[in-house]
Amino acid sequence: MAGAEFWYEFASTYSYPAVLRVGALAEARGVSLVWRPFLLGPIFAAQGWRDSPFNIYPAKGRYMWRDVARTCEAMGVPFRRPEPFPQPSLLAARVALALQGEARAAFSRDVYMAEFGRGLSIADRAMLASLLAACNVDPEATLARAESDANKAALKAECARAAEIGIVGAPSIVTGDGEVFWGNDRLEQGLDWASGRH
Amino acid sequence: MAGAEFWYEFASTYSYPAVLRVGALAEARGVSLVWRPFLLGPIFAAQGWRDSPFNIYPAKGRYMWRDVARTCEAMGVPFRRPEPFPQPSLLAARVALALQGEARAAFSRDVYMAEFGRGLSIADRAMLASLLAACNVDPEATLARAESDANKAALKAECARAAEIGIVGAPSIVTGDGEVFWGNDRLEQGLDWASGRH
Numbered sequence: 001m002a003g004a005e006f007w008y009e010f011a012s013t014y015s016y017p018a019v020l021r022v023g024a025l026a027e028a029r030g031v032s033l034v035w036r037p038f039l040l041g042p043i044f045a046a047q048g049w050r051d052s053p054f055n056i057y058p059a060k061g062r063y064m065w066r067d068v069a070r071t072c073e074a075m076g077v078p079f080r081r082p083e084p085f086p087q088p089s090l091l092a093a094r095v096a097l098a099l100q101g102e103a104r105a106a107f108s109r110d111v112y113m114a115e116f117g118r119g120l121s122i123a124d125r126a127m128l129a130s131l132l133a134a135c136n137v138d139p140e141a142t143l144a145r146a147e148s149d150a151n152k153a154a155l156k157a158e159c160a161r162a163a164e165i166g167i168v169g170a171p172s173i174v175t176g177d178g179e180v181f182w183g184n185d186r187l188e189q190g191l192d193w194a195s196g197r198h
Numbered sequence: 199m200a201g202a203e204f205w206y207e208f209a210s211t212y213s214y215p216a217v218l219r220v221g222a223l224a225e226a227r228g229v230s231l232v233w234r235p236f237l238l239g240p241i242f243a244a245q246g247w248r249d250s251p252f253n254i255y256p257a258k259g260r261y262m263w264r265d266v267a268r269t270c271e272a273m274g275v276p277f278r279r280p281e282p283f284p285q286p287s288l289l290a291a292r293v294a295l296a297l298q299g300e301a302r303a304a305f306s307r308d309v310y311m312a313e314f315g316r317g318l319s320i321a322d323r324a325m326l327a328s329l330l331a332a333c334n335v336d337p338e339a340t341l342a343r344a345e346s347d348a349n350k351a352a353l354k355a356e357c358a359r360a361a362e363i364g365i366v367g368a369p370s371i372v373t374g375d376g377e378v379f380w381g382n383d384r385l386e387q388g389l390d391w392a393s394g395r396h
Contacts, residue, residue: 057245060366168261
């Protein structure tokens with residue numbers, strides 16, 4: 001079975017519509033998907049950015065907010081601008097990485113829906129615990145595993161790997177032969193490539 | 199008939215596949231297209247950039263070159279990286295603006311094909327003159343009109359208008375109700391919007 005990696009960052013606006021679409025798109029192409037949460041912070045810092053480029057460059061920010069709102073409207077999903085933006089995503093990323101397989105995917109989707117659909121704070125430990133419970137995993141055990149030294153180191157390694165692959169933004173599809181496709185609007189192209197349809 | 203504006207910058211890599219696609223996409227949707235050449239330089243300068251962001255941020259540059267090469271390969275069109283990049287696009291933009299209607303569109307497509315298909319310098323006056331001749335317009339008269347004070351002022355006004363609209367990159371589709379769709383991969387969405395299909 002063909003495979004691809006789906007790299008996402010919980011603070012990323014365009015990752016929100018992407019997580020809602022990517023599962024069905026991969027399945028339709030017979031592509032097995034590995035969900036890889038990471039942090040864009042280190043990649044942005046390497047470019048000299050200490051904040052989201054959408055805050056640093058207000059014109060790009062204005063464009064992005066309108067564009068994501070249009071995209072969500074077309075999909076029929078709610079969209080709210082979280083405050084503050086970007087949301088602190090470290091804890092959510094650690095928790096997602098501490099999960100495996102479908103639990104990771106389900107929890108990740110729920111985090112985005114809480115953040116961009118309901119405007120909740122994803123740095124809120126109790127909120128994340130309630131999402132975990134809804135995914136039928138033990139909240140306290142998962143949070144403890146998420147904050148273990150081993151899991152913290154694993155997330156750092158994921159961030160280093162993202163930079164090494166050449167990932168410059170989220171979401172990104174990475175194929176087995178090392179191609180990177182960046183953006184919610186490139187999911188189809190990346191998954192087509194992964195399935196050998198290019 | 200529904201209408202839309204197609205804003206493009208001759209130095210822009212993603213505008214190359216876009217100019218080759220946009221005409222047929224607009225026609226298929228019954229959208230009348232106005233081609234509006236402009237310069238990104240003033241918009242980038244307002245963000246503190248004195249060069250292409252693809253040069254300022256090498257990781258984004260590496261991603262972009264691979265991405266555009268893949269896009270062109272999928273379209274079956276040649277792609278060469280022009281040297282230097284970005285190409286000085288002022289003269290080509292002035293000439294395009296001095297033309298009207300289909301002559302502007304045809305000349306613009308030819309400039310991109312020379313630049314990104316054959317690797318020619320678009321700052322070369324003689325090269326632009328030969329493209330004008332191939333479009334059946336008088337090269338010397340057009341170049342003289344292009345470099346008139348009135349046309350220079352008109353291009354400056356176009357750049358100011360682009361910033362005012364909220365254009366942050368090229369290519370961009372701008373609809374009658376003021377929506378901006380940025381990117382070669384958003385042409386369909388922008389033209390759908392313009393045609394009332396959203």
